[in-house]
Amino acid sequence: MKFDILTLFPGLFETFRREGILGRAVQQDLVTIDVHDLRRWSGNRWGQVDDEPYGGGAGMVLQAPPVLEAVNEIVSTGDDPPVTVVLSPRGRVFDQAFADELRQKGRLLLLCGRYEGFDERVSEILRPVELSLGDFILGGGEVPAMAVIETVSRLVPGVVGDPQSVVEDSFTNQLLDYPCYTRPAEVEGRTVPEVLRSGNHAKIRRWRLERSVEATVTRRPDLIKKSWGNYPKEIRKLIRRYDPDLAESLE
Ligand SMILES: C[S@@+](CC[C@H](N)C(=O)[O-])C[C@H]1O[C@@H](n2cnc3c(N)ncnc32)[C@H](O)[C@@H]1O
Structure with missing residues (x-):
């Protein structure tokens, strides 16, 4: 480029x-x-x-x-x-x-x-x-x-070391990113969500997807409206869970 x-x-x-x-x-x-x-x-x-x-x-x-x-x-x-x-x-x-x-x-x-x-x-x-x-x-x-x-x-192949991180970035999937945590496990009494330390990759993936959808529904409903037609079934289902009225208005 x-x-x-x-x-x-x-x-x-x-x-x-x-x-x-x-x-x-x-x-x-x-x-x-x-x-x-x-x-x-x-x-x-x-x-x-x-x-x-x-x-x-x-x-x-x-x-x-x-x-x-x-x-x-x-x-x-x-x-x-x-x-x-x-x-x-x-x-x-x-x-x-x-x-x-x-x-x-x-x-x-x-x-x-x-x-x-x-x-x-x-x-x-x-x-x-x-x-x-x-x-x-x-x-x-x-x-x-x-x-x-x-x-x-x-977006140029090879520029970002781990291509998965580009795929997972906010907006690439028309969703905001999920929250991230790193060591230490506890900061001023606040701990890291247990699931992230469970080693269960299916559960971690699911938790991250839920947090992404939840964040987008609450912070950027405009993005949900714009992208509704492009979301896969799994994401639409989560949108219905977090904001049934918004989902209904888009069905
Ligand atoms: C002070 S601005 C000119 C503003 C212009 N009088 C107007 O109201 O549209 C000077 C330059 O900054 C750049 N610029 C300022 N705001 C921008 C924005 N939101 N997006 C892209 N370029 C911007 C443009 O290249 C613009 O020519």
Whole structure:
């Protein structure tokens, strides 16, 4: 999987791409991350790439020409042209299914906005995928780009040591994750559920599934509504047990 990032703050990605699971994936060439400084394409000696908005108002807007030139040059490098992704609060909200789709593209070019964002003609001309991290406003597209890179990279075979942990993650099964415990067995009088220490794998699996469904029903009924049609029988039965009204409204 290859990521190209176009940003005004390339330094933000230096530690990010060296540490942890992602750092190891980069070292093993499972993931490639190339960071490009938008100011390289400014066309002036001050490196300026923004200007005042037409029509007035607060803030500055990133100009289209340097972005378009940068994208043209980056797209022409390497064998597979990337899918261009603009990080924008106006985009489709990122989730695990979206990450899965992006993983299948193989190469992504992530455009990180700053200030008031990009001149609209960047989107009109490039017709990119527009991706939002959620309904809030960050100062720039770099943090959303990092969220995309981490999430998509975890789906690349070999990046996460134990593939089972990716399968069991929250959202992969359209359920929240079950609670986890580790040593010590007792903390401030609170003990680990007995079943987890029983060694009975069938019972442990069942307990974890029940806790996953229970957590999703109570914390994220919206997820249950969205995914009802995709749940297997066993899960629907548990949903009926934890919230019969919710289940009835979806039958
Ligand atoms: C301060 S924001 C611009 C906000 C813009 N004026 C608006 O209200 O939509 C600057 C940049 O941060 C990034 N950004 C901010 N919030 C984001 C979000 N929720 N998802 C994705 N990108 C975001 C985008 O790249 C955006 O161009």
